[in-house]
Amino acid sequence: MPSGSAFSGSVNLKHVKLGYQYLVNHFLTLLLVPVMAATALELARLGPGELLSLWRSLELDLVHILCSAFLVVFVGTVYVMSRPRPVYLVDYACYKPPASCRVPFATFMEHTRLISDDDKSVRFQTRILERSGLGEDTCLPPANHYIPPNPSMEASRAEAQLVIFSAIDDLVRRTGLKPKDIDILVVNCSLFSPTPSLSAMIINKYKLRSNIRSFNLSGMGCSAGLISIDLARDMLQVHPNSNALVVSTEIITPNFYQGSRRDMLLPNCLFRMGAAAILLSNRRREARRAKYRLVHVVRTHKGSDDRAYRCVYEEEDEQGFSGISLSKELMAIAGDALKSNITTIGPLVLPMSEQLLFFFRLVGRKLVNKGWRPYIPDFKLAFEHFCIHAGGRAVIDELQKNLQLSPRHVEASRMTLHRFGNTSSSSLWYELAYIEAKGRMRRGDRVWQIGFGSGFKCNSAVWKCLRSIKTPTNGPWDDCIHRYPVDVPEVVKL
Numbered sequence: 093m094p095s096g097s098a099f100s101g102s103v104n105l106k107h108v109k110l111g112y113q114y115l116v117n118h119f120l121t122l123l124l125v126p127v128m129a130a131t132a133l134e135l136a137r138l139g140p141g142e143l144l145s146l147w148r149s150l151e152l153d154l155v156h157i158l159c160s161a162f163l164v165v166f167v168g169t170v171y172v173m174s175r176p177r178p179v180y181l182v183d184y185a186c187y188k189p190p191a192s193c194r195v196p197f198a199t200f201m202e203h204t205r206l207i208s209d210d211d212k213s214v215r216f217q218t219r220i221l222e223r224s225g226l227g228e229d230t231c232l233p234p235a236n237h238y239i240p241p242n243p244s245m246e247a248s249r250a251e252a253q254l255v256i257f258s259a260i261d262d263l264v265r266r267t268g269l270k271p272k273d274i275d276i277l278v279v280n281c282s283l284f285s286p287t288p289s290l291s292a293m294i295i296n297k298y299k300l301r302s303n304i305r306s307f308n309l310s311g312m313g314c315s316a317g318l319i320s321i322d323l324a325r326d327m328l329q330v331h332p333n334s335n336a337l338v339v340s341t342e343i344i345t346p347n348f349y350q351g352s353r354r355d356m357l358l359p360n361c362l363f364r365m366g367a368a369a370i371l372l373s374n375r376r377r378e379a380r381r382a383k384y385r386l387v388h389v390v391r392t393h394k395g396s397d398d399r400a401y402r403c404v405y406e407e408e409d410e411q412g413f414s415g416i417s418l419s420k421e422l423m424a425i426a427g428d429a430l431k432s433n434i435t436t437i438g439p440l441v442l443p444m445s446e447q448l449l450f451f452f453r454l455v456g457r458k459l460v461n462k463g464w465r466p467y468i469p470d471f472k473l474a475f476e477h478f479c480i481h482a483g484g485r486a487v488i489d490e491l492q493k494n495l496q497l498s499p500r501h502v503e504a505s506r507m508t509l510h511r512f513g514n515t516s517s518s519s520l521w522y523e524l525a526y527i528e529a530k531g532r533m534r535r536g537d538r539v540w541q542i543g544f545g546s547g548f549k550c551n552s553a554v555w556k557c558l559r560s561i562k563t564p565t566n567g568p569w570d571d572c573i574h575r576y577p578v579d580v581p582e583v584v585k586l
Contacts, residue, residue, distance in 0.1 A: 177332065177374045179325050180382035181555065185262035186522050186568040187255045187341075187367040189231035195364075196228045197221060197586050206239050213352040220361040222584050225485035225506065229572070230364040230513035235345045248284055248345040249293075255341055255367035256290065257297060262566075263369040269335070271298045276327045276336035280309040280316035280517055282546070283406070283416075284343035294339065305331070313404060313545025314481055316340065317368070317517030318553050322389040328374040335375070341367035342516035349415030356415035362484055366515025366522065384539070384555040388440050392433040392550045400425045404546035423490055429550035430494065430542070434471075437552055441474040441538075471495055475554075476537040478502065479523040481544050482509040485580075491542065507576045512568070517543065522568060526576070529569040533561040 200221065205214055233254075235247035256279075263269065277300065279291040289308040294300070307323060309316055317340035324336040344365050349356050373382070394400035403419035419425070439447060446469045453467035471478075478501045480491050488509065492502045504523040508515075512522050520541045527533055537557040544550055564570065 177329055178379070179328050179386040180373050180375075180378050180558070181384040181386065182335075182371040182373050182378050182382045183263065183266050184368060184370040184383075184521055184524075185259050185266060186518065186525055187259040187262075187365075188568040189255075189365055193231035193233065193237075193365065194229055195232045195237075197584070200361075201586060203237075203239055207241070207350065208352070210352045213354075213357060216354050217357055217361055218586055220358060222586055223485065223582065224361055225488075225509045225580050226362070226364075226513050227510040227578075227580075229511055233343075233345045233365050236348055240350070241345075241348045243346045243348055245286065245346075248343055249286065251345045251365065252281070252284065252286075252290060252293065252341070252343050253297075255343075255365060256294065256339055256369075259341075259367045259369040260294065260298070260337070260339065263337075263371060266566075267371055269337075269371060271300050273335050274298075274300055274304060274337050275331060275334035276324060277304055277306040277339075278309070278320045278324050278327075278336065279307070279339045279341075280312060280320045281341050281343055282311055282313050282316055282516065283347050284345075285310035290339075311546075313547060313549065314342075314483060314514075314516045314519070315543035315545030315549045315551040317520060318389060318541060318543045318551040319391065319549075320517075321370070321372070321386070321553055322391060322551075324372050325386055325389060328372065331374075333375055334373070336372040338370040338372060339367065340370070340517040340521070342518070347416070349413060351409045351411050351413035351415060353409045353415070353417070355417045355419070356409060356413075358418050359416050362514040364513030364515055366512055366518045368518040368521035370521065379558070382558055383561060384557055386553065387538070387556050388437065388552075388554040390433055390437040390440070390552050392429050392436065394425065394429050394432070394548045394550075397425075397548075400429070400548040403548055423486055425548050426487065426544050426550065427490060427494065429544065429548055430491065433542075433550040433552055434469075434495075437554070438469055441540075441554060442469050442471070443473055446470055446473060468494070468496055471540070472497070472501070474538065475540040477504070477524075477527050477533070477539045479520045479527075479539060479541040480505040481542060482506075482512075482519040482523065483514055483544060485509065487544065503577050506580060507578070510578065510580055511572065511576070517545075525564070525567045526569055526573070528561050528564055529567055529573040530576075531563045533557050535560045 201218060204217055208214055233251040235242040235244070235251065277291055277294060279294065281290055291306040291308040295304065295306060305327060309320060312319055320338045320340060324338050328334055328336055342363065344363055347359070349360055399421055403422045403425045405417050406414065407417060408414045438450070450467050450469050453464065457464045478497060480488055480502060482488065482505050488502050488505045504526040507526055508519055508522045515522060520543060524539065535557055539555040539557070541553045541555070542550070543552070
């Protein structure tokens with residue numbers, strides 16, 4: 093228990109910091125209000141005759157007034173025309189796997205033992221699963237329930253159709269979207285890239301227009317969902333009065349690794365099936381029913397560094413089995429990418445008080461004492477909600493530590509990992525759905541989505557909530573949200 097003086101000191105320090113933040117963030121207001129008040133009082137003291145004399149002393153004629161008015165109108169018009177079009181997130185939907193696709197720990201390990209004759213590999217996967225943060229309800233596609241798995245092209249297409257069409261159908265039910273109203277289509281799936289493409293598959297299924305602008309992104313990893321959002325935003329800037337459909341998924345069927353290399357066995361333990369469909373629009377009338385407005389997208393690419401480029405790498409092992417190898421340096425590289433990303437996004441979102449503290453500490457380290465610890469900006473002052481890519485327990489732990497977040501701030505990420513596993517680029521949308529299902533999203537709240545992916549990339553998006561969102565009754569969490577949050581132990585003994 094802290095002493096009275098220590099407690100008093102901490103309270104006083106807290107008040108000083110709050111006062112400093114208010115002073116800096118409202119500096120312009122605090123400066124201008126007294127000046128405007130003094131001017132108003134001075135004008136109020138003048139009589140009608142004095143005001144008329146003051147007006148005449150300005151020596152303004154009709155030409156001056158008209159020129160000034162024209163200049164104001166011209167500048168205002170240029171400003172309005174040059175502003176980027178607002179991009180609204182009308183609604184989104186996440187695929188909810190059926191119970192028949194569940195893979196409890198016991199089932200996963202039993203299949204692993206039947207498939208592999210390497211005891212060391214089995215024990216390694218057991219240890220990974222025990223510490224993964226996944227729960228008993230995560231799901232794998234039907235082809236992975238076979239012994240051995242059936243990673244055929246037909247089975248892969250079947251999974252793609254199941255998860256993508258289900259998510260789009262749900263989105264159509266929610267929004268009343270008609271196929272002819274879709275002007276732009278962006279699909280991202282990193283490891284499964286068939287011909288015809290997944291975007292062509294969607295166009296064929298829903299009979300979309302022949303002049304639709306479609307894009308299919310592959311090989312861009314778990315952060316590709318935010319790259320798709322960025323691409324759709326850019327398209328909406330140059331095509332007025334348009335709707336964009338973004339689909340984010342990862343197809344698990346063709347990517348089951350059957351070898352014994354430990355760095356390539358990790359994805360087997362962590363990745364699970366999932367997909368999300370998102371409707372974006374720049375139509376003004378959609379602002380009334382939209383959930384969010386896109387504020388910023390910041391992308392960071394570390395591909396010029398060889399270590400970063402190879403830390404998530406698809407290759408064949410010594411036996412000829414293909415898979416994704418994850419480097420031991422992955423977390424360090426992710427940390428470096430995050431630092432670069434927040435250095436860019438910080439000035440866009442942080443209050444001035446935090447920016448000045450960061451600047452002064454940086455100058456002090458350069459000029460006074462290099463031993464000073466760098467100042468970590470308090471991003472909790474900029475955002476109410478955080479959606480951190482549910483890539484694994486280590487990823488969430490590292491970001492919680494680096495950004496000094498509370499357990500509640502990372503609750504959506506941990507619970508998404510527990511319930512759905514690592515669903516790759518769509519995980520951010522399951523996390524946003526969790527926050528909504530908990531009834532925590534209010535008008536004006538700001539959301540920070542952070543994704544990591546091969547290459548190596550760190551991408552982030554900032555959204556602003558446009559209306560308080562009622563707890564949805566038909567989302568991916570509707571049958572289990574009452575059980576969450578749950579305690580996720582460090583180790584689950586199998």
